Amino acid sequence: MASSVKSLNNLRPRERLLRHGAATLSDAELLAIVLRTGSRQGNVLHLAQALLQHFQGLQGLLASSATQLQRVHGIGEAKSCEVLAISEINRRALLEQLQRGPTLNQPQTVKQYCIARIGHQPIEHCLALYLDNQLQLITAEEIAKGTINQASVYPRELVRAALQHHACAIILAHNHPSGVAAPSQADIALTQHLKQALQLVDVQLLDHLIITPGYANSMAENNLL
Template identity: 35%
Template sequence: MYDIQEVDYPMRPRERLRTLGEKYLSDQELLAILLRTGTARSSVLELSGQILRHFETLENFRRASIEELMQISGIGESKAVEIRAMIELGKRIQTTERKRYGQVKGAQQFAKTLIDEMSDFDQEHLVAVYLDGKNKIIKKRTIFVGTVNSASANPCEILHFAVKTLAAGILIAHNHPSGDPKPSEADVVFTERMENACDYIGINLIDHIIVGHQRYFSFQESGLMF
């Protein structure tokens, strides 16, 4: 359950932010600033508290649809749309900050970007990241949407773009909508096929990363790649 502490501050949220900085504001105060106004029955701080209690966690709030937001008294379509826009913009800012280096420096570093991008997907997405000799990103491509299996996950399609972009290495990644990044038998078989195919044409398979809910599994880190 989301913990909301009712505290009477001497200053309103906007004044506190200007005076103290945004880091000193509670989630409730930050949301109140974005909402701007309350309702005839509730102040904007009370309304923001109701929203946070309704969704229980910030993760649930982040995933809430426009329709789910509108179920709360005081949140009409306009406010719901503004909230969704705010959440998406924050997500893009965070992702852009991590992408700006344009280089894969390790599974843990790159997995954070993948978690931001893929953890909300309702279906499995298989992504191939094409790298140069210094592991700088040349191109990232979604290969398909569906379940990773021998029929749909064909190394030929992935390697076609590797040759086309003159990539020296490939990193592949997909998400598990269940939230558990543990590899399935199909994931292991697919990774072995990719390793063999990459070895055959002289391209380095850097890693296969599976994204779950705020977690990831790296075949390279787990010693399942050679």
């Protein structure tokens, strides 16, 4: 009887999703549908709630690695793969959206993509979005990680990559693990240095985003380019 009650409880979010739509479910209920089964310590909803608490919400969860996920009791290889797959689907959907039209017409999607990709990284990562002459996204690549400065982001490497991708413009983004989204003086100096290097080959630096787990600060919007 107890087993039947647990099964019924686990099915309720699915039934509600089918009848009323996914928007009616909580974060934990949506995650429970993905995980499907719980652990010896509790049902699947308890496991979903434990994951969200451990990673402080969906953003932290979707930015986690397999190793980080499997540190949570009840999460093995199969469940960590399920979460990682959802995370990658989310990033690819945002990337696909950016490739459908001029990137400058989608500033919020650019920010969401960069947050999803590097927002929760524990060390600094620098991302370059390469755009064509219609300002549509060609590709996005990580160009550096570690402390982001003139010693780690080489202008000649960025110029070479821009030419290889036949890019006419670039948007840069790098994360601040500290959670402070304000650009430092080093960030501003690096941006100016890269902008000047790119201008020599007629490639425009359109923006440099400073990324934190839930926010993207645009240097262009703050007249720092």
